[in-house]
Amino acid sequence: MEASVTLKAIAKIYRNRTILADLSFGIEKGTTFVILGECGSGKSTILKLLVGIIERDAGTAYIHGKDISTRWKETRTITGYLPQRNELDNELTVFENLTIYGQLHGLSARAAKRKAVEWSIRLGFKRMLRQSPETLSYGVRRKVSFARAIIHDPKVLLLDEPTKGLDPASKRTIWKVIDSMKGKKTILFITQDFPEAERYADRIAILNHGNIKMNGTLDRLIETTHGLTRYHLMFQNAPGKGLLEELKEIPKVIRPSLNGNDLEFYSRERTQFFKVLEIALRYGLKDIDTSHCQLQDLFTGLIEGGLE
């Protein structure tokens, strides 16, 4: 497979704080790639850097084999970027916002107008085309921003939390469009929504402190947990710190945490679980729930530590 987006040893320092450090990864053409990370981990910085809103301090980046610094005109023409914040121009109507942006990305006036109408029908905001963005709800503004990012039919789509704050119906509409583009375009998106990442991404990267901690398919990432299971125990009454003290004595009980009446821990071995069960029964155990380690568990473990 051919590389669509490549980052090599990228570094970015902002106000003496390292945002990205020696970051390298690649995305194959036509695949969907998601970056997960805590707030402030540098996810949005990667997208802003690729699209040219900010400059990197070190490293090189390529989009479709073209250096984003020297061939910026070409790379920006084939890239569509949806920022986290809807930065629509309130001085223009929705229609003008779309057509001007399309024309800035090389569309003719006629093609930009046609595309604006097409996308407004598809995303359900045709009635609002003549309105100012400031009169619209957040959800509609998000859809307009999304339409603006894709109006010029870009080969590479960079989406920063595309469905954040949207109602389920609007989320579905946007994901339906993104889904229809899968395989035809390279899609790099950021989300805090783990089910979205699991459902739509071909590859997942977990970013922490400005660098990729893990990168691979969902199955491959889950495989790295080597059969780790999450146990959730519910008690009739809050069991108190004594339970945690006792659990610390049992080896291979990973990250036990008590939250009110609920206890959570991870383990790879069933026998360890039986030992915990024996103790838990003494504390008034009410119910048990077990599940295989999910992306969210892996993410929390990597960010907060303790699952290694």
Place this chain on the structure above:
Amino acid sequence: MRSVFVILKKEIFSFRKNFIGKLSLWFFFPLILFAVLGLPLYKLVHEVNGLNYLHWAAPGIWMASAFITTYITSFQRNNYLVTTTHVLEVFLKAPVSIWSLQTAMAIWAVISGMLQLLLALLLIGLINHEIYTLVKWIEIYVSILPIIIFAAVLGNFFGFWVRNSINATYLNTVIILLFVFSTGIFIPFTYFPESFISAIQILPIIQCINAVQDLVIYSNISLSGAFILMVFTAFLFLINGILFQKLIRR
């Protein structure tokens, strides 16, 4: 070049939104200058070099209204880009160079200034009963154009970099006061101290203003001041572009 036209189109769309308000301002602005500066000063000065003060001050009203409209338009449009709604990001992520953006913003301000000049020429001409030939109109436009371009680039520069609204208000007030009261367009230089005159007359904009006054009053054409002002404007444009290029994508 295509992106310059698209940005200009965007500016026209924005202008269209409240064009009646803006056109009204452009219409009344030279009249207000005439009423609050021209008429009171006429009571004090009467004549300049044997010429009726109101006729002598007419080029001053044209230049002041064109300069201020161009500068404020340029300042406001550029300031809007960087402060109001973060619309600058729209241009930074598009295949548009900083030079195209800066050029388009300056061109829009120049167009505004030229329209304002047209209104000022018509209105003040009507009040003073002055009728100019087409050639004279072209000469006036050509000689005031460098001042308008300078105002556009100056507005570009400060609009990009002065983002605090209070600082911006002070700065713009000072620039307007300086242009109106210290360039000899309303108060003749004979009323200024000698040392001030010798210091200020080396400025290219003053030479340019003097050339416009000479053109209207004595029909003398001198473009040396305009040339120096254009060189200075080009330098300011370049500095602004380089700074913008270096600092805006931090």
